[in-house]
Amino acid sequence: MGRAFVYVILGGGVAAGYAALEFARRGVAHGELCIISEESVPPYERPALSKGFLLPEDPARLPSFHTCVGANEEKLTPKWYRDHGIELVLGTRVKSADVNRKTLITAVGETISYKILIIATGARALKIEEFGVRGSDAENVCYLRNLADANRLVSVMQSCNGGNAVVIGGGYIGMECAAALVTNRIKVTMVFPEAHCMARLFTPKIADFYEDYYESKGVNFIKGTVLTSFENDSEGKVTAVILKDGTRVPTQMVVIGIGIRANTSLFEDQLTVEKGGIKVNGRMQTSNNSVYAVGDVAAFPVKLFGGDIRRLEHVDSARKTARHAVDAIMAPEKTGDLDYLPFFYSRVFTLSWQFYGENKGEVLQYGDFSSGRFGAYWIDKGRIVGAFLEGGSREEYEAIAKVVKLKVAVKDTAEIERQGLEFALKV
Numbered sequence: 001m002g003r004a005f006v007y008v009i010l011g012g013g014v015a016a017g018y019a020a021l022e023f024a025r026r027g028v029a030h031g032e033l034c035i036i037s038e039e040s041v042p043p044y045e046r047p048a049l050s051k052g053f054l055l056p057e058d059p060a061r062l063p064s065f066h067t068c069v070g071a072n073e074e075k076l077t078p079k080w081y082r083d084h085g086i087e088l089v090l091g092t093r094v095k096s097a098d099v100n101r102k103t104l105i106t107a108v109g110e111t112i113s114y115k116i117l118i119i120a121t122g123a124r125a126l127k128i129e130e131f132g133v134r135g136s137d138a139e140n141v142c143y144l145r146n147l148a149d150a151n152r153l154v155s156v157m158q159s160c161n162g163g164n165a166v167v168i169g170g171g172y173i174g175m176e177c178a179a180a181l182v183t184n185r186i187k188v189t190m191v192f193p194e195a196h197c198m199a200r201l202f203t204p205k206i207a208d209f210y211e212d213y214y215e216s217k218g219v220n221f222i223k224g225t226v227l228t229s230f231e232n233d234s235e236g237k238v239t240a241v242i243l244k245d246g247t248r249v250p251t252q253m254v255v256i257g258i259g260i261r262a263n264t265s266l267f268e269d270q271l272t273v274e275k276g277g278i279k280v281n282g283r284m285q286t287s288n289n290s291v292y293a294v295g296d297v298a299a300f301p302v303k304l305f306g307g308d309i310r311r312l313e314h315v316d317s318a319r320k321t322a323r324h325a326v327d328a329i330m331a332p333e334k335t336g337d338l339d340y341l342p343f344f345y346s347r348v349f350t351l352s353w354q355f356y357g358e359n360k361g362e363v364l365q366y367g368d369f370s371s372g373r374f375g376a377y378w379i380d381k382g383r384i385v386g387a388f389l390e391g392g393s394r395e396e397y398e399a400i401a402k403v404v405k406l407k408v409a410v411k412d413t414a415e416i417e418r419q420g421l422e423f424a425l426k427v
């Protein structure tokens with residue numbers, strides 16, 4: 001039993017949706033392309049799950065956020081895939097792959113063969129069990145990676161209205177979920193081991209601004225410690241979390257956002273793996289010529305960082321690496337190496353920020369931290385390599401992106417600190 005396609009995209013997330021749009025634009029013939037996804041719906045804009053999807057009033061629901069609306073492109077509904085002759089094999093997990101035979105085997109035993117494969121399997125949420133803590137299968141403990149998780153989170157949240165929640169993890173999932181919980185009138189305690197939130201990106205000063213803002217919304221922070229166990233009632237529901245420092249926090253629900261792991265396992269013994277992802281070249285091609293990898297699962301050379309191999313876990317990178325892979329497949333002679341400017345954003349409450357490049361070297365912070373109009377530049381070896389801005393306009397974000405892309409040389413750091421955003425706007 002089996003089916004054969006010219007192109008197969010394994011995974012049906014953000015990258016798959018943007019790859020499909022690019023294939024359609026480049027004129028893929030009906031029946032040539034298939035997308036296989038464990039999820040039961042066509043590709044959608046995953047970031048919506050921790051934002052619009054969790055709103056108490058008029059929440060975002062599919063089909064409104066199918067890809068590629070996040071980049072102001074067409075919305076790819078099931079009908080769009082039908083009209084373009086793109087086969088969607090949904091609700092189907094691939095359980096093994098053989099890159100030499102060019103076949104995938106699904107959990108129901110079907111063999112799907114390809115000429116060209118794009119791996120777009122993304123990542124999965126890390127479980128606390130992987131850190132030796134048990135009990136995250138309780139009905140009021142939530143993770144957030146896919147639509148099923150988001151639906152579950154909404155229903156747990158609804159049963160907890162007016163109550164308390166503990167959020168484990170101070171990264172963007174934790175921060176966005178905490179904001180959503182507050183908006184749903186749930187009182188939140190955030191717990192994380194670092195000294196401040198968003199520790200991989202924020203400086204202490206930037207983190208202070210957001211933490212103060214969250215505190216003004218009633219969020220309580222417990223920093224520098226981790227979860228060690230749960231207390232449960234007779235039905236198995238979590239009633240309190242116990243922390244390493246001995247604190248006991250009673251709660252009606254728990255949300256865990258402690259990081260992700262790329263879904264590389266089907267290919268680990270067949271393709272080169274680096275930085276926790278499947279290593280590709282600047283054309284998104286893996287160590288096997290017929291196999292490409294894109295999105296969260298891909299580790300690719302970032303020209304701006306001197307060709308350093310990076311695995312980026314952000315939606316913009318998923319969109320652009322996916323499109324680039326399709327360009328390299330369909331128009332190889334016209335497609336060079338990807339020249340990507342790393343970009344990441346988040347939106348919480350009425351705040352929103354963007355970050356470009358990398359947060360390496362000396363940091364210069366500017367603006368008015370009390371009013372929420374501030375930003376930062378990171379300077380390494382005399383050049384701007386990273387830029388952050390809260391509450392910018394489109395033009396302002398484009399300006400900070402440009403100074404990073406150009407790696408603008410810095411002669412006088414004090415002057416840049418004084419000029420702040422103006423410096424970028426003048427470049």
Ligand code: FAD
Pocket residue numbers: 010011012013014015016036037038039045046047048049050092093094095120121122123144145146173263266294295296297312313314315316318343344345346347
């Ligand atoms: P995914 O979108 O994760 O898609 C992977 C797909 O592969 C899934 O459909 C999965 O089911 C499928 N799959 C995996 N293994 C198999 C298998 N064996 N068989 C079949 N199917 C399989 N980024 C930002 O820059 N800004 C944000 O504000 C932001 N917010 C986010 C909020 C949430 C809640 C989450 C979870 C992520 C957010 N991100 C954000 C990150 C962004 O969504 C990811 O970088 C992006 O989704 C990566 O796209 P991808 O296609 O590589 O992987």
